[in-house]
Amino acid sequence: MKEHFLAEYRAFVGNGGGSARAPAWLKPLRARAIARFAEVGFPTTHQEAWRFTSVQSIAETPFSLIPPDTPLPTLDDLAPLLVGGRATPRAVFVNGRFAPDLSSAQGLPDGVRLGGLAAALAAEPALVEAHLGKYARFDAHGFTALATAFLADGAFVSVPAKTIIEAPLQLLFVATAVAGHPMWHPRNLIVLGREARATVVETYAGLGDAASLTNTVTELVLGDGARGEHYRVQRESPNAYHVATTYSHQGRDSALESCAVVLGAGLSRHDLTAVLGGTGGYLILNGLQVLGGRQHVDHHTCIDHAQPHCESHEVFNGIFDAEARGVFNGRIIVRPGAQRTDSKQTNNNLLLSRDARADSQPQLEIYADDVKCTHGSTVGPLDPTALYYLRSRGLGAEAARALLTYGFGTEILARVGVPDVRTQLDRIVRERLHMDSWQQAT
Amino acid sequence: MTSIEARVLQPYKYGFETTIASDVVRAGLNEDIIRLISQKKGEPAFLLEWRLKAYRHWLTMGEPKWANITYGPIDYQAIHYYAAPKQEKGPESLGDVDPKLLDTFEKLGIPLAEQKRLTGVAVDAVFDSVSVATTFREELSKYGIIFCSFSDAVREHPALVERWLGTVVPYTDNFFATLNSAVFTDGSFCYVPKGVRCPLELSTYFRINAKSTGQFERTLIVADEGSYVSYLEGCSAPMRDEHQLHAAVVELIALDEATIKYSTIQNWYPGDEQGRGGIYNFVTKRGKCAGKNSKISWTQVETGSAITWKYPGCILQGDNSIGEFYSVAVTNNRQQADTGTKMIHIGKNTRSTIVSKGISAGHGQNTYRGLVKILKGAEGARNYSQCDSMLIGDQCGAHTFPYIDVRNSTAIMEHEASTSKIGEDQIFYCKQRGLSAEDAVSMIVNGFCKEVFKELPMEFAVEAQNLLGISLEGSVG
Numbered sequence: 023m024k025e026h027f028l029a030e031y032r033a034f035v036g037n038g039g040g041s042a043r044a045p046a047w048l049k050p051l052r053a054r055a056i057a058r059f060a061e062v063g064f065p066t067t068h069q070e071a072w073r074f075t076s077v078q079s080i081a082e083t084p085f086s087l088i089p090p091d092t093p094l095p096t097l098d099d100l101a102p103l104l105v106g107g108r109a110t111p112r113a114v115f116v117n118g119r120f121a122p123d124l125s126s127a128q129g130l131p132d133g134v135r136l137g138g139l140a141a142a143l144a145a146e147p148a149l150v151e152a153h154l155g156k157y158a159r160f161d162a163h164g165f166t167a168l169a170t171a172f173l174a175d176g177a178f179v180s181v182p183a184k185t186i187i188e189a190p191l192q193l194l195f196v197a198t199a200v201a202g203h204p205m206w207h208p209r210n211l212i213v214l215g216r217e218a219r220a221t222v223v224e225t226y227a228g229l230g231d232a233a234s235l236t237n238t239v240t241e242l243v244l245g246d247g248a249r250g251e252h253y254r255v256q257r258e259s260p261n262a263y264h265v266a267t268t269y270s271h272q273g274r275d276s277a278l279e280s281c282a283v284v285l286g287a288g289l290s291r292h293d294l295t296a297v298l299g300g301t302g303g304y305l306i307l308n309g310l311q312v313l314g315g316r317q318h319v320d321h322h323t324c325i326d327h328a329q330p331h332c333e334s335h336e337v338f339n340g341i342f343d344a345e346a347r348g349v350f351n352g353r354i355i356v357r358p359g360a361q362r363t364d365s366k367q368t369n370n371n372l373l374l375s376r377d378a379r380a381d382s383q384p385q386l387e388i389y390a391d392d393v394k395c396t397h398g399s400t401v402g403p404l405d406p407t408a409l410y411y412l413r414s415r416g417l418g419a420e421a422a423r424a425l426l427t428y429g430f431g432t433e434i435l436a437r438v439g440v441p442d443v444r445t446q447l448d449r450i451v452r453e454r455l456h457m458d459s460w461q462q463a464t
Numbered sequence: 465m466t467s468i469e470a471r472v473l474q475p476y477k478y479g480f481e482t483t484i485a486s487d488v489v490r491a492g493l494n495e496d497i498i499r500l501i502s503q504k505k506g507e508p509a510f511l512l513e514w515r516l517k518a519y520r521h522w523l524t525m526g527e528p529k530w531a532n533i534t535y536g537p538i539d540y541q542a543i544h545y546y547a548a549p550k551q552e553k554g555p556e557s558l559g560d561v562d563p564k565l566l567d568t569f570e571k572l573g574i575p576l577a578e579q580k581r582l583t584g585v586a587v588d589a590v591f592d593s594v595s596v597a598t599t600f601r602e603e604l605s606k607y608g609i610i611f612c613s614f615s616d617a618v619r620e621h622p623a624l625v626e627r628w629l630g631t632v633v634p635y636t637d638n639f640f641a642t643l644n645s646a647v648f649t650d651g652s653f654c655y656v657p658k659g660v661r662c663p664l665e666l667s668t669y670f671r672i673n674a675k676s677t678g679q680f681e682r683t684l685i686v687a688d689e690g691s692y693v694s695y696l697e698g699c700s701a702p703m704r705d706e707h708q709l710h711a712a713v714v715e716l717i718a719l720d721e722a723t724i725k726y727s728t729i730q731n732w733y734p735g736d737e738q739g740r741g742g743i744y745n746f747v748t749k750r751g752k753c754a755g756k757n758s759k760i761s762w763t764q765v766e767t768g769s770a771i772t773w774k775y776p777g778c779i780l781q782g783d784n785s786i787g788e789f790y791s792v793a794v795t796n797n798r799q800q801a802d803t804g805t806k807m808i809h810i811g812k813n814t815r816s817t818i819v820s821k822g823i824s825a826g827h828g829q830n831t832y833r834g835l836v837k838i839l840k841g842a843e844g845a846r847n848y849s850q851c852d853s854m855l856i857g858d859q860c861g862a863h864t865f866p867y868i869d870v871r872n873s874t875a876i877m878e879h880e881a882s883t884s885k886i887g888e889d890q891i892f893y894c895k896q897r898g899l900s901a902e903d904a905v906s907m908i909v910n911g912f913c914k915e916v917f918k919e920l921p922m923e924f925a926v927e928a929q930n931l932l933g934i935s936l937e938g939s940v941g
Contacts, residue, residue, distance in 0.1 A: 070530070074869075361858070373873035386864040388883050391855035395883040399868055402876040 024063050026084050031056050031171055034087055044140070045147050048173065055160045055170035064164045071163070074349040074381045075291055075320040080263050085205035085235045087172070092117055095198055095229055097124060103227050105192055106442035112192040113137050113177050118206025118236075120175055129189075133182040136191055139209060142178040149180060154211050157241045158269040162293070165265045169207040169239045176209035176238070179222060183215035183245065190221040190253075190440055195238075197258060199230020208238045212252070216245040216273075221440050222252050228259035228286065235263045236287075246273040246300060253443050257286040257450065260315060264290040274300030274329075281308040281438055283447055284319050285454055291320040298325070298332040309338040310434040312454050313346035320349040325367075327360040330390075336367040339434050341427055342378035352397070353385040360390050367397040372404065372430050374423075424455055431455070476733055479703030482568045485550040486592065486674050492541045495519060498646055501546050505615050505649070508622050511629075518635035518645035525639050531802040532831040532863055533771050535744065538709060545647045547592040547674035565591060568671065572700060588613055588652045588668045590681055595650045600664060609693075610655040611666055614682055617653035624655055628686050632715040632752045632779070640711040640773075641748040644680045648713065651681035656691040656722075665921055667696035670712075672732070672743070678709035685715070687722035689755065694725040696924060700768070701733040705741045707770060712747045720755030720782065725763070727920055728776075729928055732768035737826075739798030742770025749776035750806075753785035753814075761788040762805065763919045765928045770799060775833065777806030780814035780842075787816040790916040794932060795828025795860070804834035804851075804865075809842040809875070818849040821913050823932075824860035831863040838875040845875040853883040854912055856905075 035052070038044075064081040065072040094116050097108065104110055113136050114124035120138030127136045135142060135149070142150050160170035177193040195208055212222055226236060236258065244250050258264055264287035272278055284290060296305055311319050325334050340348040350369045371380035384397040404426050412422035431451050438444040489500055498519055502512040527538075549565060569589050586600035588611065595613030604611050610621060618625050635645035652668040672679045687693050701708065710732065716724050726749075735742025745768075751760035762776040778787030789805035807816040822830040832851045853862035864881045886908050894904030910917070910929055917925045 371870075373870070376873050378873055379871050380868075381870070382866075382868040382879075384864070384866060384879070384881070386853075386862070386881060386883060388853070388855070388863060389861045391858045391860065391885045393855070393883060393885070397864070397879075397881050399866070399879040400877060401868065401870040403873050 023082050023084070024060070027168065028056065028060060030086055034172060045143055045151070051155065052171050052173060055167045058161050059164055059167040059171060062164050062167065071322060071351070075318065077289070077291070079289065080235060083203050083235070085203045087206070088117060088200055088204045090119060092198060092200060094121055094124065095196065099229060100124065100194065100196065103194060103196070103225060105190055105223050105446050110192050111136055111189055112194055115177065115193070115195045115208060117197055117200060117204060118175065118195070118208050130187065131185050134185060134187065135178055135180040137178055138175055139178040139211060140175040150178065150211065153213055153241065153243050157243065157271050158239050158267055162267070165237050166239060166267055169209065169237050169267070172207040173209050174207070176211070178210070179212040181214045181218040181220045184217045185215070186219040187221070190223050190443060193222065193224045195226045195236070197228045197230070197232050197234045197236070197262065200232045200234070203233055203235070205235035205237065208236070210238065210240040212240070212242045214244045214248040214250050217247040218245065219249045221443070222250070223443055224252070224254045226256045226258055226264065228257070228262055231259040231261050233261040234258070235265070237265045238267070240266070240268045242268065242270040242278070244270070244272045244276040244278055246275060248273065248276045250278050251439055252278065252280040253438065254280070254282045255447065255450070256284045256290060259286065260288050260317060262287045266292045268292065268294045270296045271299050272297065272303045272305065275302040276300065277304040279306040279439060281310070281434065282321070283309070284311040284313070285450060288316065289318045292322070294321065294323045296323070296325050296334070298327050298329060298334065301329045301331045303329065303332040305332070305334040306437070307334065307336040308434050308437055310431055310451070311340040311348055312431060312451060313341070313348065314343040315346060316344070317346045322351045324353040324355065325365065327354070327356045327363045327365060330359065330361045330363065332360070333364045334366070337434060338369045339430060340371045340380060341374065341431060342371065342380060343374040345377040347379045349381045351383040351385070353387065354395060354397070356388040356390050356393050356395065358389040361392040363390065363393040363395065365393070365395045369399045370430070371401040372427065373401065374404070374427065424457055428452065428455055428457055476703055478572055478700035478731065479733060480571065481702040482564060482673050484562065484564050484673070487548045487550050488544050488674060488677070489546040491544050491676065493543070493545060493647065497545055501647060501649060504546065505618070507618055510626055511618060514630065514635065515646050518642050521636055522639070522642040522646055525642060527639050531773055531833070532829070532865070533773065533800045533802050535707070535771055538744070542676065543678045543709060544674070544676055545678065545680065546649055547677040548594040549591055569669065572669065572671065586611060586664045586666050590650055590652070590668060590670045592672060592674050592677060592679065595652070604664065607660050607663065608657040609660060609662055610653065612653055614651040614653050614684070621655070624686070625653070625684070628684055628715070628717055632717060632750045633713050633748050638748060640746040641713050644682060644711045644713045644748070648680045648682040651683045651712070653683070654685045654693065654695065656687045656693045658688045659690040661691065662693040665694050665696055667698065670697070670699035672701035672708055672710065675704065676706065678711065681712050683712070683714040685724060685726070686717045687719065687724045689719045690721040692723045694921060695727070696921065697726070697728045698731070700731050701743055703733050703741065707742060707744055709744045709746065714747070714749040716751035716760055718751065718753050718755060718758035718760050721757045722755060723759040724751060725761045726751070727924060728764040729924060729931065730764065730766045730768050730772070731931060734768045734797065734799050735770040737797045739770065743768065745769035745772045745774065747774040749774060750779065751777070751787070752779045753782050753787060755785070756782040756811070757784045758782050759786040759788070761919070763790045763916065764792070765916070765920070765931065766791070766793040766801060766803060767931050772801040772803050774803050775806055777808065778816065779808045779810065780816065781810045783811040784813045785811055786814070789818045789820070790919045791820045792823070792913045792916045792928070792932070793821070793830055794823045795825070795830045797826045797828065800829045802831040802833055804832045806835040807837070807847060809838040809845040809847070811842060813844045814842055815846045818847070818851070819915050820851040821916055822851070822853040822862055823856065823909065823912070824853065824862050825856040827859045829861045829863070831865065833865045835867040835869070836877060836879070837869045838872050838877065840871045842872050843874050845872060847877045849879040851881040852912070854909070855883065855885045
């Protein structure tokens, strides 16, 4: 089946590689990446980093790129997915392709870019090339190699130095009901200049129930003194496969708050690497997963304290019902010389059914002595005493369970700083937990 | 705190070498060597067969590379797999044992003459590849307890050995355990019969003496229904520039309502400041709580060895069984340790506790690696893990790699870890109260390790505290 993906690649390059205006350096990069993929193939459970997540079902499905003429959804179709209504500045991607007609960059300050990567590569190559591919390594595993080989389009956000944007910038990736096994490889680059400030919401959603493969790489670069908020919501169809790599690099005295929420996809894997590359950096890396059915989610996070005097806080909560399974691997590295590091990591997993399962692997690797590092991890069912308390106050068994589960989720949602984003996430989680049905009943 | 290197380390106390004529088989590893070892020990056919099966399997395996340790290649053909002090024939009583051997153990603080011995501890002394003496055997046999060297057990109780050998650590288990299964030479064997509470602390003292040898001992402890035994293990080796391999296997079996408490004070030669010499301590230790309400408790104080690679684990098979792991691991100079535990919950309402304290100083690298696995049938299983690391000096490292795998939703699992250093404010406070910096550190370190030390039998708790003081001497100024 590896041969199928290699053939897809040859066809892709033969068709001009997505865009005729692609820069010259992209060709050899793609060639190196596909050579790497041909060498390593898809990861297997024999590899330590993929021990709990089998991607055999992806490796055995003939995913293919789809022609560019698929019909576009209307703005009405997208409305429920938009944060803060239709006025939000946004870049919309349909089946991996930038859709200018559905996007809007109105009202943004001068110099701010919000749009497609392919267009930016053609129009302002210097701006893009300064960062693209400088952070995320394409040889990490088969998926990143594949994403680099098929690199064509994705989102590009650039906020110049000292520019402050209040409204959240939304990157919306929707999959329409396409037959067969479509795949796309969005490549996103978000750059916040020196002392710039912005919020980016990255949403992946399915409008149909396509059995698609999203294989995306996002690079996030924060200049010195920049403040960024990055929210990532994945609510694709339960038939979909979602593989993502997010790589952030922070300059001196910068602050990044991020939260990754996963509700969708049958199988999803997200590798997050956050590098604190300047002194005085501050990082919040949170995550919430609410899964049911036979869904499987795997998060591998790595916080790299490369410089002294940085602070990082990580909280990942997982809620697993039915036969869902969650995997968490959180690594914290404190490099030699990264003194006065303060790092805290927590992973809590709530198992709501007999067949749900959670695997948790926190890891600390510390090579400096003047540090404060802790991690904690828990796995368990709902607390029976808390349930008893709620029941003694007159709540039904269902309502008590839902309320406690919701409370477990709000631990993460309450930390989301932007009200519009928080409201939207809160609504999605409540829907997912059927909170409204029992509220009306009682 | 001033520089670490400014102070001289106290030399390793047990680094002397005993000059004694030894019977050493030629270096190398092949089926003939294994047959020779088996023949020298007069073993029954089943054991030789087992060794050969293990050897053939070992040839198909590769050395594990996943641990967070670095070392040069080991030449398995350059090791002498058998070395024993020359004796006319097996000593009938303590009087027949070569006085040089008795002196050696005397110098190590393990007097074998029973009248001198503090009552309450029976010792099996292992020198290179053989057990030289086992004290209190008579006394223990009155209770039906079998406590002897592994070789004696093979001769005198072959049925028991055949029944239990390899039931917890099969010969296919891992590279070093398989190697041990092929070439193991001696070790201790203990069987505690039904309903007996062992009146003495049992202990084994391991001494590596001969050059270019490896020590491959095997310990097997079986606690029958309702019995109790507390077992201690100590070890040391001479100072040498070469690395020596120690690949032991320990198997514990606790049947219904039985309790085994296993304590280790590991003080192999750690090598010098530059990391020259020292023992590679690659050990497989595992206990099986086979019966309901059984309990196995591991306590370890690891201060020696150039490299430590060991994960004493518990298979909690019986319902309501309990596994415990208490560990203090110290790495100083160039020492490396990758150690932790495995708790496999199979039975209902099984409980496990893990308390691990790592101390790194100098260029030491200390890794905790632990697995907590709660299988589907382990209703109501409970685990609590705590791993704390303390860093002394800015060149050392502390790493934590817990693996948590929960497959039952009624199970509750909690894991906590922290890493910190001794605060200058804490030292300042102690100094201001009249303590020297050295005493202050020693007090803080002992406090840090207290939860583990309290699990050790009394005499050993004192020894452990002293040992810790010695290991860290010079790391704080």
